[in-house]
Amino acid sequence: LSLWSDEWPLRSATPTPSPLVPDKIEDELEMTMVCHRPEGLEQLEAQTNFTKRELQVLYRGFKNECPSGVVNEETFKQIYAQFFPHGDASMYAHYLFHAFDTTQTGSVKFEDFVTALSILLRGTVHEKLRWTFNLYDINKDGYINKEEMMDIVKAIYDMMGKYTYPVLKEDTPRQHVDVFFQKMDKNKDGIVTLDEFLESCQEDDNIMRSLQLFQNVM
Amino acid sequence: MAAGVAAWLPFARAAAIGWMPVANCPMPLAPADKSKRQDELIVLNVSGRRFQTWRTTLERYPDTLLGSTEKEFFFNEDTKEYFFDRDPEVFRCVLNFYRTGKLHYPRYECISAYDEELAFYGILPEIIGDCCYEEYKDRKRENAERLMDDNDSENNQESMPSLSFRQTMWRAFENPHTSTLALVFYYVTGFFIAVSVITNVVETVPCGTVPGSKELPCGERYSVAFFCLDTACVMIFTVEYLLRLFAAPSRYRFIRSVMSIIDVVAIMPYYIGLVMTNNEDVSGAFVTLRVFRVFRIFKFSRHSQGLRILGYTLKSCASELGFLLFSLTMAIIIFATVMFYAEKGSSASKFTSIPASFWYTIVTMTTLGYGDMVPKTIAGKIFGSICSLSGVLVIALPVPVIVSNFSRIYHQNQRADKRRAQKKARLARIRVAKTGSSNAYLHSKRNGLLTEALELMGTPEEEHMGKTTSLIESQHHHLLHCLEKTTGLSYLVDDPLLSVRTSTIKNHEFIDEQMFEQNCMESSMQNYPSTRSPSLSSHPGLTTTCCSRRSKKTTHLPNSNLPATRLRSMQELSTIHIQGSEQPSLTTRPLPTTSNESQGIQGKQKSNATNDSRSSLNLKADDGLRPNCKTSQITTAIISIPTPPALTPEGESRPAPASPGPNTNIPSIASNVVKVSAL
Numbered sequence: 001l002s003l004w005s006d007e008w009p010l011r012s013a014t015p016t017p018s019p020l021v022p023d024k025i026e027d028e029l030e031m032t033m034v035c036h037r038p039e040g041l042e043q044l045e046a047q048t049n050f051t052k053r054e055l056q057v058l059y060r061g062f063k064n065e066c067p068s069g070v071v072n073e074e075t076f077k078q079i080y081a082q083f084f085p086h087g088d089a090s091m092y093a094h095y096l097f098h099a100f101d102t103t104q105t106g107s108v109k110f111e112d113f114v115t116a117l118s119i120l121l122r123g124t125v126h127e128k129l130r131w132t133f134n135l136y137d138i139n140k141d142g143y144i145n146k147e148e149m150m151d152i153v154k155a156i157y158d159m160m161g162k163y164t165y166p167v168l169k170e171d172t173p174r175q176h177v178d179v180f181f182q183k184m185d186k187n188k189d190g191i192v193t194l195d196e197f198l199e200s201c202q203e204d205d206n207i208m209r210s211l212q213l214f215q216n217v218m
Numbered sequence: 219m220a221a222g223v224a225a226w227l228p229f230a231r232a233a234a235i236g237w238m239p240v241a242n243c244p245m246p247l248a249p250a251d252k253s254k255r256q257d258e259l260i261v262l263n264v265s266g267r268r269f270q271t272w273r274t275t276l277e278r279y280p281d282t283l284l285g286s287t288e289k290e291f292f293f294n295e296d297t298k299e300y301f302f303d304r305d306p307e308v309f310r311c312v313l314n315f316y317r318t319g320k321l322h323y324p325r326y327e328c329i330s331a332y333d334e335e336l337a338f339y340g341i342l343p344e345i346i347g348d349c350c351y352e353e354y355k356d357r358k359r360e361n362a363e364r365l366m367d368d369n370d371s372e373n374n375q376e377s378m379p380s381l382s383f384r385q386t387m388w389r390a391f392e393n394p395h396t397s398t399l400a401l402v403f404y405y406v407t408g409f410f411i412a413v414s415v416i417t418n419v420v421e422t423v424p425c426g427t428v429p430g431s432k433e434l435p436c437g438e439r440y441s442v443a444f445f446c447l448d449t450a451c452v453m454i455f456t457v458e459y460l461l462r463l464f465a466a467p468s469r470y471r472f473i474r475s476v477m478s479i480i481d482v483v484a485i486m487p488y489y490i491g492l493v494m495t496n497n498e499d500v501s502g503a504f505v506t507l508r509v510f511r512v513f514r515i516f517k518f519s520r521h522s523q524g525l526r527i528l529g530y531t532l533k534s535c536a537s538e539l540g541f542l543l544f545s546l547t548m549a550i551i552i553f554a555t556v557m558f559y560a561e562k563g564s565s566a567s568k569f570t571s572i573p574a575s576f577w578y579t580i581v582t583m584t585t586l587g588y589g590d591m592v593p594k595t596i597a598g599k600i601f602g603s604i605c606s607l608s609g610v611l612v613i614a615l616p617v618p619v620i621v622s623n624f625s626r627i628y629h630q631n632q633r634a635d636k637r638r639a640q641k642k643a644r645l646a647r648i649r650v651a652k653t654g655s656s657n658a659y660l661h662s663k664r665n666g667l668l669t670e671a672l673e674l675m676g677t678p679e680e681e682h683m684g685k686t687t688s689l690i691e692s693q694h695h696h697l698l699h700c701l702e703k704t705t706g707l708s709y710l711v712d713d714p715l716l717s718v719r720t721s722t723i724k725n726h727e728f729i730d731e732q733m734f735e736q737n738c739m740e741s742s743m744q745n746y747p748s749t750r751s752p753s754l755s756s757h758p759g760l761t762t763t764c765c766s767r768r769s770k771k772t773t774h775l776p777n778s779n780l781p782a783t784r785l786r787s788m789q790e791l792s793t794i795h796i797q798g799s800e801q802p803s804l805t806t807r808p809l810p811t812t813s814n815e816s817q818g819i820q821g822k823q824k825s826n827a828t829n830d831s832r833s834s835l836n837l838k839a840d841d842g843l844r845p846n847c848k849t850s851q852i853t854t855a856i857i858s859i860p861t862p863p864a865l866t867p868e869g870e871s872r873p874a875p876a877s878p879g880p881n882t883n884i885p886s887i888a889s890n891v892v893k894v895s896a897l
Contacts (some may be wrong), residue, residue, distance in 0.1 A: 057257065061225020064318075083230045083694060084701070085652040086709060096233050113229070120232035128235055135236045156237055157705050164707035172706075180240055201239055210238040210245040213700075214231045 036069035038110040048114055049122030055114065062110055070107040073097045084159045091155035099135040121214055126198070128211050133197050144184075144192040149177045224278060224690045231693065234700055241704040249692040261299035262313070267306040268299070275316050278690075282340040284316065308335040320347035329357040344647055355640065387465035407458055408521050414451040414514050417444060452488040455481065455514075477520060484514040542617070546583070549612050553579045553605045560597040567594065578602075583609025659695045659709075 038044065044055055063069070065079055073094065080093040100108045100116050119127045134140070138148045153173045160168070184192045184200040192200075201207045238245070260276070262269040262284075279285040294301045302309065308327060312335065315321040323332065323346055336343050346354050381389070390400035421437030421444055437444050459481045466472035487507040519525040532539070554575035561569040568591040569575045578591040582605050593602045702708050 057225070058228070064225060079226050080230060080233070083227070083697065085655055092233075092236075096236065099236075117229060117232050120235050121228065129239075132236055132239055136239075152236075153240060156240060156701070157707070159701055160705050160707050160709065164705075164709060166707065168707060176240065176242075176706075179242060184239075197239075206241070206244045207239055210241065210700075211235060213238075213245055213248050214235065 036109050038069070038114075044111065044114060047111075048118035050114065050118055058114060058117070059110060062113060070109050071113070072107050076100075076108065084161075086163065087159035087161035089159045091151070091158055095135060095138060095152060095155060098138070099131070125202070125208065125211055129198050129201050130194065133194050142194065144197070146177060146181060146190065149180060149192075150174065153177050153180075227690060227693055227697075231697055234697055237700065237704040241700075242706070243703055245703055246696060246699045249689065249696050262309075263294070263297070263299045263301045264304055264306045264309040265302070267309075269309065269313055271313065271316065278316060278319075279341075284312075284339060286340075288340070304338065305331065305335060308332060312336070312339050312341065315341065315345075320349075321345050322347055323350035323354040325353060329354070329361050333358075348644065351640065351644070352636065355636070384465050385467075387461065388467060391462055391465060403458075404521070407454065408518070410451050410454045411514055411517050411521075413447065414455075414511070417447050417451070418511050418514075448488060451514075452485050455485045455517075459485070477517075480513055480516045483510050484517060487511055545612060549583065549608065550576055550579045553583070553601070553608075556601050557593060557598060557605070560601050561593055561595055564594045564598065569593075569598075579605060582606045584613060585609060655694075658691060659698055 038059070041052055041055060045052055050058070065071070066075060076097045077090045077093040080096065081089045083089070097108065100112055102112060116131070119131050133144070136144045136148060136152050138151060150173060153176050157168060157173050181192070183204070184197055186196045186199065257272050257274050259270050260273050262271070276284045283289055289300055292300045292302055308331070311322055311324060321341065333343060343354065389396055390403070394400045394404035422435050424433045425436035425439045459478070462478070463469060463472060472478055487510050490507055519529065554572050557578060558569050558572045558575045561567045569578065581588050582602060585606060593599050
């Protein structure tokens, strides 16, 4: 009976939603009002390394999950999380989203999506490595420092979830990052530049081989 | 993994490139996409209505009719389409399920027809989406109740020889229609209740005068007769009460029930009167006690369904009635005060105090207007009229609100309770789906290992090995495997059938919680129990000691140190529910399709109810931090007992005892496989 309540808003029993979810209904409506149509199929085919059929399949999947034509970070996270049911893929998805969202608008259109996929699946080794560098470089300043790498590695470990064998020790991520830096940081100055990264990765056979792993995913 | 998201699998796999530079060891090979077939449209002809969809859409759910090869039985060679002689309306829902991943229940559809169709297409009703699940469950329950009622009325004629005398008596009391004797008893008690009530009433009627004394009420004139009647009634009531007490299934609960209290209160005055002497002091109190005899009228509620419904109505509407009372009280006080001060000036005013004005206010507001108190001053009259006008409003307004509120709140409460009950089942379903997918991963990994082994050995029977996983699934599993390799950890999940433990220091794979427990118990107890004993598993500190012992450091359970602050999201749900999951793998046991399935899941999860009952999506992390060693449905038996120190990181492999496969030398092959892939 809210007849008697004045201005004090009632605190609902449900816990507060995550800050990334739009609090106001208006924001949500605004997002869904935005409807984006991608450029023509021929244009996309020319710009990316996919065939028309592949673009069709990709677009159908894209549109299925994001009928408005753009994907925002929350949806992105939810979709990515479905592939990792036992872990928490939200942080990694967050970094991924910012790597996909090259213009930093907060939403990823189909063109951006397909461009990034084209690099990752069909691009040259150089392009892939450059994209990965961009992913690791969280603040996009052109350098990877230990903190950024820690965040990334932690996010990857989060995806495994809490129940693993062996159990995740506290310093495992740090050790992992140290190993990474040992490998990548040639001049030992504590940051990895793009050139160092490219050089180190090209020297490592494992990495080279694993980059080709998803070559014919489609 | 939801089917619609399968289209995003290429994206997820592409994103895995981000892990590659971080990984220290080589990645497993990707599954080969052997089918070069392009996606094609297939035509489904359902009773003449043609539906078309992509083949891959249907293959999203390989364990249904349309997703498996079972549909080939319905293939019509002449028209090159699949013909189903079923209801096209329901088929529309079924096909939408494949398209969107959500199964909806159309309201106009009959529940049993819908269930039949779902059973035909091999779809479990439990996956109905949340938007329609409530409706579906309601209808299903109504249907079940209707069937039960039909069954009951059939069974009523049958005799149940297995009931004891006590049980028959109780049944006779509760359902008078079961036997003639019960019916007779029912009517006799009813008659005596009526007699008793009438006696009480007539007792007080003035009965004419005895010559020589003043007018007496009948009760005192014919006191003997009335006493006999009263005695007879009370005797009947006492006998009835004792019989009910004897027959009650739970005497303690019977004594506490409302009806029995009414019975006791109804007959107590008589006994107290018997006991008490004809003392002048207590006879006054005794007279007061006789008032309680009127409670005998409430005994009629056993005889009248309507009275019971009314009582329940009032009870459930208590808050609304309370509000009405409260607002009335406020108005009464306000107007009484006003009237008192308005009439203060007038001489010989009846409004002597505010409480005295209460009577006036009540009588006026309820528009009774006895007229024993009327205002005389002008101000009093003005306020009196305002009072009577507002009385109409104050009383007339809440009553319909109460009536509608009552029906609304009543239904809402029922729905909220249902939703709360179903929420548990819903979360259980989500959890089951999640563990199902990871169990599928473990299952296929085991099969995959064996397949690799066979490939290495060169046996041509590799085709017989579990090709039950679709390409999408195998790609998904490859993705998870890559993640394991990157981080150097392996997943833990429940899988009673899986007991392959392939662990080396570099290759850590997804293993099951049972193995985790076993590791814990091994290291702490140096033995290898093949069954869970509850006493062992109830030690929350067990894992602490084992982990610390294993790592030879005094670290407490490392899982609790994960940055839990970052994990506030939907995914939290999945990690927490892992610990309590006692579900056997979905791939091994099909869920029953009865409507009690959700309750069944609830029942199984009862022991973990405390873990699962935080049903909001943003769960607290502390629940998930203690891996629960309780498993009650493990059916695996470990064939070989390894040497106790096998828990060192350079662990050996254990052969898989229950793996499916035609070859008997598979266990040894499995162990070989592990060593090969441990490179």
